[in-house]
Amino acid sequence: MVAEVHLLRLEAISKSFGKVQANSEVSLSLSAGRILALLGENGAGKSTLMAILAGQLQPDEGRIVLDGEELCFTSTEKAIGAGIGMVYQHFKLVEAMSVAENVFLGKKEGVWLRKGDMHQEIARLAEQYGMRVDPAARVGDLSMGEKQQVEILKLLYRQSRILIFDEPTAVLTPAEAENLFATMRLMAGQGKGIIFISHKLEEVMSVADDIAVLRRGRVVAAMPASAVTSTGALAECMVGREVLLQVDRQPLELRQIVLKVAQLSDFGLGEVSFELRQGEILGLVGVAGNGQKQLVETICGLRRPQENAVRLLGLDWVQFFRNPSWERTLAYVPEDRQGLATCQGLSLLDNFLLTTSAGFTRGPWLQRGLAADKARRLMEEFDIRPADLNAQAWQLSGGNLQKMVLAREFYRKPRLIVAEQPTQGLDIAAAEDVWKLLLEAREAAGILLVTGDLAEAMALSDRIGVMYRGRLVDLFAVDDEDKVALIPQMMAGLA
Amino acid sequence: MSLLRIAKRQEPLGVGGSCCVLAAALALSLALAGVFLALGGTSPLSALSVLLHGAFGSRHALEDCVLKAIPIYLCALGVAVAFRLKIWNIGAEGQFALGAIGATWAALTFPELPKVALLPLMAAMAMAAGGLWGLVPAILRQRLRTNEIIVTLMMNYIAVLLLDYLVYGVWKDPTSFGFPMTPLFSDAAIIGRIGGTTINWGLAHGLVLGLLVWAFFRFTRTGFAVLAGGDNVRAARYAGLPYDRLVFLVMVASGALAGWAGFVEASATVNRLQPSIMVGYGYTAIVVAWLARLHPLAIGVAALLLAGLRVGVENLQLDLQVPAAFGGIIEGAILLTVLAGGFFTTYRFTRRKRP
Numbered sequence: 001m002v003a004e005v006h007l008l009r010l011e012a013i014s015k016s017f018g019k020v021q022a023n024s025e026v027s028l029s030l031s032a033g034r035i036l037a038l039l040g041e042n043g044a045g046k047s048t049l050m051a052i053l054a055g056q057l058q059p060d061e062g063r064i065v066l067d068g069e070e071l072c073f074t075s076t077e078k079a080i081g082a083g084i085g086m087v088y089q090h091f092k093l094v095e096a097m098s099v100a101e102n103v104f105l106g107k108k109e110g111v112w113l114r115k116g117d118m119h120q121e122i123a124r125l126a127e128q129y130g131m132r133v134d135p136a137a138r139v140g141d142l143s144m145g146e147k148q149q150v151e152i153l154k155l156l157y158r159q160s161r162i163l164i165f166d167e168p169t170a171v172l173t174p175a176e177a178e179n180l181f182a183t184m185r186l187m188a189g190q191g192k193g194i195i196f197i198s199h200k201l202e203e204v205m206s207v208a209d210d211i212a213v214l215r216r217g218r219v220v221a222a223m224p225a226s227a228v229t230s231t232g233a234l235a236e237c238m239v240g241r242e243v244l245l246q247v248d249r250q251p252l253e254l255r256q257i258v259l260k261v262a263q264l265s266d267f268g269l270g271e272v273s274f275e276l277r278q279g280e281i282l283g284l285v286g287v288a289g290n291g292q293k294q295l296v297e298t299i300c301g302l303r304r305p306q307e308n309a310v311r312l313l314g315l316d317w318v319q320f321f322r323n324p325s326w327e328r329t330l331a332y333v334p335e336d337r338q339g340l341a342t343c344q345g346l347s348l349l350d351n352f353l354l355t356t357s358a359g360f361t362r363g364p365w366l367q368r369g370l371a372a373d374k375a376r377r378l379m380e381e382f383d384i385r386p387a388d389l390n391a392q393a394w395q396l397s398g399g400n401l402q403k404m405v406l407a408r409e410f411y412r413k414p415r416l417i418v419a420e421q422p423t424q425g426l427d428i429a430a431a432e433d434v435w436k437l438l439l440e441a442r443e444a445a446g447i448l449l450v451t452g453d454l455a456e457a458m459a460l461s462d463r464i465g466v467m468y469r470g471r472l473v474d475l476f477a478v479d480d481e482d483k484v485a486l487i488p489q490m491m492a493g494l495a
Numbered sequence: 496m497s498l499l500r501i502a503k504r505q506e507p508l509g510v511g512g513s514c515c516v517l518a519a520a521l522a523l524s525l526a527l528a529g530v531f532l533a534l535g536g537t538s539p540l541s542a543l544s545v546l547l548h549g550a551f552g553s554r555h556a557l558e559d560c561v562l563k564a565i566p567i568y569l570c571a572l573g574v575a576v577a578f579r580l581k582i583w584n585i586g587a588e589g590q591f592a593l594g595a596i597g598a599t600w601a602a603l604t605f606p607e608l609p610k611v612a613l614l615p616l617m618a619a620m621a622m623a624a625g626g627l628w629g630l631v632p633a634i635l636r637q638r639l640r641t642n643e644i645i646v647t648l649m650m651n652y653i654a655v656l657l658l659d660y661l662v663y664g665v666w667k668d669p670t671s672f673g674f675p676m677t678p679l680f681s682d683a684a685i686i687g688r689i690g691g692t693t694i695n696w697g698l699a700h701g702l703v704l705g706l707l708v709w710a711f712f713r714f715t716r717t718g719f720a721v722l723a724g725g726d727n728v729r730a731a732r733y734a735g736l737p738y739d740r741l742v743f744l745v746m747v748a749s750g751a752l753a754g755w756a757g758f759v760e761a762s763a764t765v766n767r768l769q770p771s772i773m774v775g776y777g778y779t780a781i782v783v784a785w786l787a788r789l790h791p792l793a794i795g796v797a798a799l800l801l802a803g804l805r806v807g808v809e810n811l812q813l814d815l816q817v818p819a820a821f822g823g824i825i826e827g828a829i830l831l832t833v834l835a836g837g838f839f840t841t842y843r844f845t846r847r848k849r850p
Contacts, residue, residue: 058502302732324735332733340733343726354723355734357716366716 006068007032007193008053008084008162013062015048022048024217025062030162030193030210035184037208037225038197039234045217046197047089047397050164053195054086055079066162085160087151089167089398090338095140102139103153125156129183143293144171144335152183163187164195169203170424173286173452173491181207200453201234213237247435247459252279258416258446259299260311267294267303270471276446278415281438283461283478284450286491291470292420292450299448300332300418313415326358331414333405335421335450341405342393349375349389352408359412374411382407382433399426410437417447423456435460454487466490501842508840517786520836524828531824537815549810550803558693562764563776564795564802565697566591566756570780571798572701572708573752575789577629577745579712580725584746586632586647587753588777589654590625594754595761596658597624599677599768602684602761603666610683617684617758625754626747628654633746637739643746655773662768676769686763697759701795704752709791721745753777779805782830801826 008030015023023045030036040046051057053064055073064071066082073079079086093102100118119135126133131149133142139150148171155163165184169177184207188194198204204211204225211228213221221237228234255278264272269291276282286292297303299310301321310317312330324330334340342351349368352375353360360371372389379387382403386395393401406422419438423431438447438460451457457464458478465475466487473490476483508516529539550556570587577584597620605613632646659675668678686695712718724731724741731738760772779801786800787793808822 300733301735321735334733339727340729343723343730345726346723350719350723353719354730357719361716364715364717366714366719368714 006030007066009065010049010053011063011065013049013052013059013064015045015052015057015059021217023052023059026214026217026219028212028219028222030195032161032191032193033188034209035188035194035196035207036210036212037204038195038212038214039201039204039237040197040214044214046214047166048217049214050086050166050195050197053079053084053162053164055084080158080160083159083161084164085155085158085162086164087148087155087166087168089170091144091147091151093139093147093150095138097139098135099133099137099139099142099150099153100135102150103135103157105154122153122157125153129156129186130179131183143290145173145176148172148180156187160192162193162195164197166197167424168196169198169200170421171452174454175488175491177203204234247432247439249439249460249462251462252442254279256314258313259448261295261299262309262311264295264298264305264309266305266309267291267298268470269294269298270469272470272472274465274472274475276416276448278444278446279442280462281442281447281449281460282463282465282475283457284448284465284467285452285454285457285487286467290467290491292467294470295467296332296334296418296420296448296450300330300334326356327412328415329412330416330418331355331409331412333409333417333419333422335424337398337401337405338393342401344394345392347390347392348379348384348396348404351393351404352378352389355408356412378407378411379404399430402426403430406434406437410441413444414441415445417441417445418450419447420450421452422449423451423453431456458484502845504841504843513788513840516836516839517833520832521829524825524832527828527832528821528825531821532817535817537817542811542815542817545811545814546804546807548807549814550807555693556806559806560799560802561694561698562802563805564798565695565701566760566776567779567783567802568701568795568798569697569704569756569759570753570777571783571787571794572705572791573625573629573749573756574780575784575787575791575794576708576721576752577749578725578784578789580721580741580745581728582633582636582742582745582749583644584629584632584647584749585644585781586629586650586654586777587749587756587780588773588775589647589651590628590750590753591757591760591777592651592654592658592773593628593750594621594625594757595768595772596661596757597621597754598758598761599661599666599680600624602680603677606681606684608683613681613683614686614762617762618755621754621758622751623754625757626751628754629746629748629750630743633743637742651777655770658768658773659770662770666768668767674769677767679767680762684762685766686759688763695759695763697763700755700759704755705791705795708752717741717744753780779826782826782833785830786833801829 006029010026010028013023013026026045026049028036038046048057052059055076055078058074064073071082073082094105100115100122103122104118122135126149131153133146133149133153139147142150148168168180172180184194184196196204196208205228208225211223211225211234212219213234257275258278259276262273272295274282284292294303298305299312305317308316312320338344343354349372353366353371356371357366360367375389384400384403384407396404422438423434426434438449441447449457449460461478463475464478464484464487466473468491474483478484525543529543532539532542550560570591573590574584574587598617601613601617601620605616608616628650632641632643632650635641635646636643662675662677666677668676686697688695689698712722720731720736721741723734724736724738728738756776761768765772783794783797783801786797804825805822808819811817811821812819
């Protein structure tokens, strides 16, 4: 083996926020041409560490050494200039602009933009790395997966030498993820260094050359991937105890229909029809951007369908949403926790009240004290940190925010649950809790689970539906092995 | 490399910090005003002393401040209600005019009613007229997607012209020697003064209404819905909050409060309707609401401060021949510095650590 070139070294990086020590003497090194996976639970300090690398945050102590030279990033711009680029979990794109414009945004040289050249260059770059994205498309119209490709294109265009991916597969389907991995390997092959943050152990094992595990802000393990014996051992290292990756799912007796979608053809959907009954979980899988978003938004009252296309709990859509009650009804756990499910500038108590306020109302008065008692108990039960009702939503990490949303929505004792990527960004222990919650909730509710994680869909669902180009390609029982084997082809429109 | 860098706050800025930022913003705007004065050949320090003395230096000045602060306070309270939902109501001036018109209609139509009946009727008419004037842009916004800033602003001009039309025409006092004004209100239509002061009972109206607005946001479910909708429209829709209705509600409430200010001004200050009541309180109210970060109690303090500025500038005009527009300059400077100071609620400067 040739002596490896250390492209990047982190030396004893420490960072704290108030009393919370997010990183404590973290030392890591990344070699050119290798993929380093960074594993850790929610709040283990991965995001902080990467924000430091990307120039968003400055470390309290420690050094960043690039090519043997110490660096001090004061802005993301400087980090990008030094060749360190990051694909964030929450994309940083201008929705109203085209793909090409987003990629060229922040480019320094030249005053004039030549649209034709721009498009050509991006199309070439995209093709080179096996991505399919139209340079002229408006970013706001793209799916999450496509948006991620734009983010990657931005970095490739700027010739970043170190690319950091913050949970990149969370929004991707298995096929898309495979594509991404191929792209990552291609990039590594060209001598770029890649840091890959993920919760998905199999992925890490399949793609990473080196693995580092963070726990409570410290590096607890760092080793080449070849030295790892099993994903179980890795998971144990991450959470500090053995975790069960399987959940026990017993079929329940099906009861009344809670959701009926009939020939729904609005918003680019193609005659989607299905029924959902109390006692079952229907897992909806497919590549992001194949109509799942439109379907979910219609069911959850954000888009109005034509008459009789959607019936919820026995009522037509219009009737249902005219005067929805707050409990024993529809609960929607959206993928977009920050933009849709919470008010970032309000306290956790106010966010808890967002969908439950009707339950804490007497006359015109809101019973905040009562709500606070309840919310405090839920915070304990769901282990939400910081456990402070006065903290504002933007202060919470993604995982904790999701737990807050789940705590709130389950408190409403829903009879119909629409859960969109419910465990995205959660660590294994928290994901397991969510899975158990969903399985328990099945007793009283019908659950529509929209997920990009096929393993999750398989573990939880009683039936699986596959979406492709706005159509529900097939719908079958999860123990129908022939059909299950065909899922990848169905998602690609081949079956 | 600069020694300071900008970092996002991890904790929200506390009350003490906010006060410091506000004080700094005010000081900066006064300094800016000083530069303008110096350019005009007036000594900034003597001007400042005249300004302060004129505004707060005597009992008469203080009473004048409070008198001017009452309509400003009510308008700002209204503006703040709409701003909470991030509906940018710039129309307090017009809603104020409509309130004065509504109250005047009641006063001129039922002059014989006793005080206990007439004053509430005038208040109700003022609120109805102001509220409806606020509802129009709200409906246009939610149904036709117009921009409420532009519509409310334009409607101010319509409202002022409507007021002019009335006092120059149908409501004109036949004994006014051609001056555009209505006849004096009957005694029953006049809000009285408090004890031996020149301050009228509008002050008490302000206190009660301020308390109501505070309680509305603090204790009611609808108030909570407004806060939530103001923070995140999408989350409001997600939670099934009736966003359209909230917009209508805050604009009606906003207009009604500004309308109440018009009622107090017409009834207590001039005892009739005349164009001179339109002196821009509705615009000052916007500065006040922002300065106070929309909090009812702070709005009271800020209203008093900006009323003081108006009174002080009058003295400045008399003593140092500073143009009247100077008051507007300071007001604008305050709004700009306070808005700029908002930066510090989310970000902070930190000294760079040398590694």
